[in-house]
Amino acid sequence: MSEEPTANGAGDDDTGNEGVVRRERFSGGPARGFLSSLAADRRIFAADLAVDRAHVVMLAEQDIVDDGTAGEILTALEEIEDAGHDALPDGEDVHEAIETAVIDRVGLDGGRMHTARSRNDEVATCIRYRLREDLLDAIETTLEARGALIETAEAERETVMPGFTHLQPAQPTTVAHWALSYERALARETARLIDAYDRTNQSPLGAAAFAGTPFDVERERTAALLGFAGTMDNAMDAVSARDFLVESTAALATLATTLSGLAEDIVIYANKGFVEVDDAYASTSSIMPQKKNPDTLELVRARAGDAAAGLNGLLNTLKGLPRAYNRDLQRAGGHAWRAIDGVSEATEVAAGAIATADWNDEALAAAAGEGFSTATGVADALAMAGVPFRTAHEVVASTAEAAGDDGDFEALDAAARDVLDASLTEYVDRQTIESALDPGQSVASRDSAGGPAPEAVADQIAAARTDHDADSDTLAERRAAIADAVESLQAEVETYV
Structure with a gap:
């Protein structure tokens, strides 16, 4: 029995109906969903609106877009912000969806918003705009953790405890000396995050697709309106570079590794009865009612693995990409977002666990001389x-x-x-x-700079407080600069709306 001929004269084979069905199946739908980042872009929704506003204000100031059109676009952006991310129309990404929403409200003139820019420089700017806020929050959590460690050191200056190498009793030290060892490490983590912030805080806007634009744009103006410290010098680098994500994620992975060591110490000390973790940072067993588990710290310990995996994923995503923009970059940001959320939360938990811990002076003193540690x-x-x-x-x-x-x-x-x-x-x-x-006398004898003797620890506490205050001032300055920019941009927008 012969096959019914198809429209192209072939039978039901790879070039006939089956081929048509296959082409229909794979045309459009699945690929469009695979390309879309709209759901993941929720995180940069507010950033995109800010970038849009700054760009439109600059276009109006440069007479690239007339004031009336600028006002209509800016009014539409305000309505879109009020409606929220969930109200956006379908789009390949948040940038396209917002532009479509503007055109729906304003008409074709809404498309003038995209004059003299590309989604390439737009998304790079949005990521930097949002990431810098997250970095400041991460910096703040490290300062909280350092503050908790400094307070612990102040309270436990003379609390003798065993010190270990290879987990074997080594030399007596103090809780204060132990706490300050982590405070100093976290001070370096703070510095790394501040450095990452400063390199993130540069504007790519105006680079367009990668080769600049013939329009008379004022890149320094949009950078200032958005609170960036400056602009990226090279347009191709501006849209391609994601090293700021690598630097930030690497700093977070390093921070998570330090926190993991601190958490491990507390877990071990709790096991030995040296410290009791507050109920808010512990749980009981579902079957053994006598148990109190320091399991929030176990989760802090585990976040180091998450952060390291994120850094590895990010580096592998970026490895070997040619200049300038490649769609692979759409997958890069998620690694950084997950790292900064997870590590910031872990830092906050570690800070709280330290601040509320109860050190057992008697158990620590009894153990300080074990193993002939003196x-x-x-x-x-x-x-x-x-x-x-x-x-x-x-x-x-x-x-x-x-x-x-x-x-x-x-x-x-x-x-x-x-x-x-x-x-x-x-x-x-x-x-x-x-x-x-004698363990106590042994500790007191080691009064050289950086040692555990109470006098040496007092000097370390003073230095730690000075550094903490300086870093707190730096954080406040960075936050104030952003707040001033937000206020300035809003004032400029109101002149058109």
């Missing part, structure tokens, strides 16, 4: 009395081997007789050795 102090005392440090080290090591954790003056004296052929008292008096064996 051994190094004894070796130092012998070295300061004239014994070569390597020989002093051998005396103490022999003591540890013979007496284990129970190293005392008698055990040390016996080891000295074996190694030095002399009693310890020929080099140093018993009181000095007894003092070196």
Whole structure:
């Protein structure tokens, strides 16, 4: 039985009805949805409206668009803002959808809004505009965490605790010294985020597709209206560059790694009974009623993996892209957004857990001398009395081997007789050795800059407060500059509306 002929004379094969069905199936629909970023662009909806307003104001000032048309467009943008992202018509992205919504309200003259620009420079500007706000929020959370650590250090200056290397008892230190070690790390995280902010805060607007525009635009004007510190020098670089996303995400991944270490310490200390996490940052077991789990800190610890994955995803998205704009870039921003949301939340949780933690002074003091942790102090005392440090080290090591954790003056004296052929008292008096064996005295003796002695810690706290205040001022200045720009842009818009 023969097949019914098709319109093109072929049977129902790859070139007949089946081919037509296949072409119909794959024409338009799925590809358009695959291309669309409208849902993901919700995050930059407000940024796009701000960029549109600044661009239209500049076009009017440069007599590229007449004042009446500018006023109609700006009025439409206000209506679109009031209606919200969900009211936008379908579009390939938020930029196209907003432009369509403007044209629906104004008519064809609404399309003049897009004069002298491309979606390429528009989206690059929107991402930078939104990201800088997120970076300032992230900076603020690091300052909160640093403040909590400084307050902990102030309150626990003399709280002796065990210090560890390789998770083995090493030397006594203090809770204050431990807290400041993380505060100093977070101060560097703050600095990295500020640097990332400053390189993000440059305007690509006016670069157009990648080769500039013949219109007499004033790029510095739109940059100022949007609160950017300056403009991107090269138009091709302006639309192509996403290194600011890499730098920001890398800074966040580094911050998350630091927080992960802090969280791990608290989890371990809680296990040993050194610290109790506040109920707000803990949970109970669903079956074991006696348990209190510091699981918010476990989630803080896990966010480092998320951030590292985001950085890796971003770098792989950008790897090998040719100049100038490529659609791959549509996938780049999501990695940064997820990282900044996750890490900022983790920083806030870590800050709260530290601020509300209850340190167990007695348990910490009892554990501070475990594992013969004051051994190094004894070796130092012998070295300061004239014994070569390597020989002093051998005396103490022999003591540890013979007496284990129970190293005392008698055990040390016996080891000295074996190694030095002399009693310890020929080099140093018993009181000095007894003092070196005491965890609190051991801590007090290490008063060099950066050490755990209360006096040294006081200096570190003072320096930390100074740096914290300076970074807080920097944050306030950056926020004020943006706020001033928002106010200035609104005032300019009102002259046309």
